[in-house]
Amino acid sequence: MRKLKEWVGNLMVILVGLSWGDEGKGVAIVRLIKLLGLDFVVRWQGGPNAGHTVYYRIKEAAKKIVLKQLPSAAIVPGVKCFLAAGMVIDPLGLVKEMSELQEVGIATDPDRIRIDGRAAVIWQLSKRLEEKSESAAGSDCVGSIKRGMGPAYASAANRFDLITIYDLLDEQRLAARIKQVMVVVRRFYRVRVLKSEMAVWQQELLEAGRVLAPYVGDVAAEIQELIDQGKIGAAEGAQGTLLDIRWGTVPKVTSSHTIASSAPAGTGLPHVFFGRVIGVIKAYVTRVGNGPFPTKDTGSFGRHLQTEGAEKGSVTGRDRDCGAFDAVAARYAVWKNGVGAVFLTKLDVLSGLEEIPIGVAYWINGAWTTEFPNDPLILEQLSRVKYETMPGWSENLSECKSFEDLPINAQRYVQRLEELIGVPIVWIGVGGEDDQFITRENLPNGD
Numbered sequence: 029m030r031k032l033k034e035w036v037g038n039l040m041v042i043l044v045g046l047s048w049g050d051e052g053k054g055v056a057i058v059r060l061i062k063l064l065g066l067d068f069v070v071r072w073q074g075g076p077n078a079g080h081t082v083y084y085r086i087k088e089a090a091k092k093i094v095l096k097q098l099p100s101a102a103i104v105p106g107v108k109c110f111l112a113a114g115m116v117i118d119p120l121g122l123v124k125e126m127s128e129l130q131e132v133g134i135a136t137d138p139d140r141i142r143i144d145g146r147a148a149v150i151w152q153l154s155k156r157l158e159e160k161s162e163s164a165a166g167s168d169c170v171g172s173i174k175r176g177m178g179p180a181y182a183s184a185a186n187r188f189d190l191i192t193i194y195d196l197l198d199e200q201r202l203a204a205r206i207k208q209v210m211v212v213v214r215r216f217y218r219v220r221v222l223k224s225e226m227a228v229w230q231q232e233l234l235e236a237g238r239v240l241a242p243y244v245g246d247v248a249a250e251i252q253e254l255i256d257q258g259k260i261g262a263a264e265g266a267q268g269t270l271l272d273i274r275w276g277t278v279p280k281v282t283s284s285h286t287i288a289s290s291a292p293a294g295t296g297l298p299h300v301f302f303g304r305v306i307g308v309i310k311a312y313v314t315r316v317g318n319g320p321f322p323t324k325d326t327g328s329f330g331r332h333l334q335t336e337g338a339e340k341g342s343v344t345g346r347d348r349d350c351g352a353f354d355a356v357a358a359r360y361a362v363w364k365n366g367v368g369a370v371f372l373t374k375l376d377v378l379s380g381l382e383e384i385p386i387g388v389a390y391w392i393n394g395a396w397t398t399e400f401p402n403d404p405l406i407l408e409q410l411s412r413v414k415y416e417t418m419p420g421w422s423e424n425l426s427e428c429k430s431f432e433d434l435p436i437n438a439q440r441y442v443q444r445l446e447e448l449i450g451v452p453i454v455w456i457g458v459g460g461e462d463d464q465f466i467t468r469e470n471l472p473n474g475d
């Protein structure tokens with residue numbers, strides 16, 4: 029524990045997903061908050077396309093909560109939560125999410141939850157535009173979660189149709205903004221929006237703005253104050269490295285940067301405030317939506333993962349495709365993020381398999397390679413993956429408290445992944461409960 033605190037120092041930790049999202053970042057951050065004694069957590073990108081499943085204990089029962097826009101830290105009492113300017117925020121959804129937390133007794137007062145006024149707003153128009161672009165693309169669509177993320181981020185890049193959280197706080201300001209947006213949008217996007225419909229959307233935004241007003245501020249400045257007081261924080265990523273808008277499997281990716289180096293830009297904090305990066309990855313791979321997935325398994329192995337891992341989208345309920353751990357992609361993600369230590373989740377899902385494959389090389393240009401291709405099209409066209417097979421285990425892992433408690437084949441599996449990705453796997457998830465994970469004493473020394 030002391031070693032972990034020394035390793036982290038007093039800089040902010042960044043937690044990122046190393047795959048296509050759904051790595052278990054929510055549960056990982058909740059566990060790390062306790063280990064690291066974090067005072068605050070900030071989300072810097074994405075929006076309600078994230079679905080971080082966490083468990084909140086009410087008396088003896090654990091209630092499952094899916095957090096979409098609030099950091100997962102929201103379920104840990106006393107931890108301050110920030111939604112930074114790099115996010116796109118659905119204000120109506122956020123009001124709802126906060127009231128759902130209040131219903132189970134979780135405090136969501138404006139002292140605790142802070143939203144940056146500069147964040148771009150997702151509204152009904154963003155959703156309508158996304159429906160339109162996804163259906164126009166037909167079978168070539170991204171397979172987006174259809175929460176309006178892409179159009180909201182695009183509005184920030186376009187500038188002419190951008191609405192920010194600040195715009196919601198003043199009736200006149202919002203009305204003037206929407207009027208201007210609609211003129212350009214009608215000419216540019218050619219979407220028909222009835223006046224009556226627009227009036228409803230505007231009213232909804234205004235009402236959400238009234239509720240959110242006390243929560244809105246300058247997130248970077250507020251975090252600076254906490255840091256000045258000696259508080260320790262983390263930045264919590266959403267989606268995963270392979271969904272990064274530039275460094276993922278483009279164009280079948282999300283609309284924001286998901287990699288660790290985007291945390292300073294998304295929060296508005298200087299990069300020197302950030303230190304260690306912790307990567308979260310499952311003991312196998314899943315993906316929702318379209319796009320390449322080299323180790324996808326449509327046979328009995330994939331079905332085992334789907335069923336035992338309950339692999340259904342937490343926001344959409346879509347079945348996730350499943351497959352073997354992809355060491356090529358994982359090593360790329362470790363490097364892209366500068367990951368220093370890994371939180372491996374859902375190792376327990378692999379119990380009951382005789383053999384476990386691991387993807388170790390791709391067949392590209394007539395040769396095996398362990399390098400992740402820079403051109404995403406090569407990945408789309410990839411026809412062969414080389415697998416290594418590890419012996420499985422039948423034991424249930426849920427009671428394992430230390431690495432040595434794991435069956436020897438599970439230990440070997442973890443050690444092999446570690447060799448392949450080149451960084452230590454320090455934490456291992458063996459079940460969904462808060463305490464069902466193992467912490468090893470293998471943090472690297474110094475740099």
Ligand code: IMP
Nearest residue numbers: 049050077078171172173281282316317
């Ligand atoms: P969007 O982020 O809704 O635009 O969707 C773009 C792609 O990212 C689609 O393939 C989605 O399925 C995927 N995606 C977005 N957010 C998540 C997430 O939190 N977990 C897993 N996949 C996601």
